[in-house]
Amino acid sequence: MGKVMAGFTMSLDGFVADPNDDVSLVFKWYSAGDVDFPLPGTNRVFKISQASADYLTESWSTLGAIVTGRRDFDVSNAWGGKALMDLPTFIVTHHPPQEWLHEGSPFTFVTEGVEAAIERARAAAGEKNVGVGGTQIVQQALRAGLIDQIDIDLAPVLLGAGIRLFDNLPEPIELEIQRVVEGTGVTHISYRVVK
């Protein structure tokens, strides 16, 4: 069975976006390199360093399904109506949006909570990994001990305020550094969650 991974770009002071959901400062490294990097499942192309491109390609190729939250879904405008990275995409929500419940919808809505969503994503992913997104979803999954790996793209900026990635964690969680990759304008660090 695959692992459950959380992957985020985060500012040095712990934010994934500013108070207005603006990610331009934390995502600056997405245009800081000289290698074209097409974002899977979209027609967007980033410009990142070769080291970052190799790291992301390897990391993302391990994914077999995605779990994320309703906020992520809404803020991104349903990712233009396409499944994330062309993978089975599970969205945790109490109120599934009716317009996306039709036959052939790229999204599966899970109303029974994060654990159920991860379980369904695991089944869909088979031997591959499950990627978990959405800060609140990740926090719930961390509290429930469901995250095996945390991949952080550490952005060289202090935002001062915004949407905090690691929050509402009542107990310390020890990690183990698995890998550090120096990109241009970013430091990639992959951690294993010690259980």
Next chain:
Amino acid sequence: MGKVMAGFTMSLDGFVADPNDDVSLVFKWYSAGDVDFPLPGTNRVFKISQASADYLTESWSTLGAIVTGRRDFDVSNAWGGKALMDLPTFIVTHHPPQEWLHEGSPFTFVTEGVEAAIERARAAAGEKNVGVGGTQIVQQALRAGLIDQIDIDLAPVLLGAGIRLFDNLPEPIELEIQRVVEGTGVTHISYRVVK
């Protein structure tokens, strides 16, 4: 003239200590290696990796004076009555402790605030760098645009709560990665503050 540097060990979620000032989880890397590393100005010896020892030796050798805060001074019990790293040590406080105001005291107390303390430390450091410690002092110095470099020893742990390093920063501050060093149980990242 030297630079003004802030150096801290910080958890991945941004804390330098837990709510009870306990640093055992963030400082775990201080005993995770196999190289003896005597802490300058003390009789304590850490066990860290060769990479960390080389990095710290090089970084600390650039220092010519220290500025820190009253909380740091009190929590550490005046560092056993010795100047930090045997360097001129300036402590920002509104109420200098009378017992340390005698001739030959290893400490200089500055009542005119952080800027004044950094100015005096710069003068004492000459061509060398000034190290700034104490989270509130660093936050004040960052807001005043007085910090040139931030050296973070990123500890692989999520504390969930505690004393936050980067807090009370009203505006985003952009950084530039200068150097990344992989130690055992720690990732050292040195940033330049973009002004």
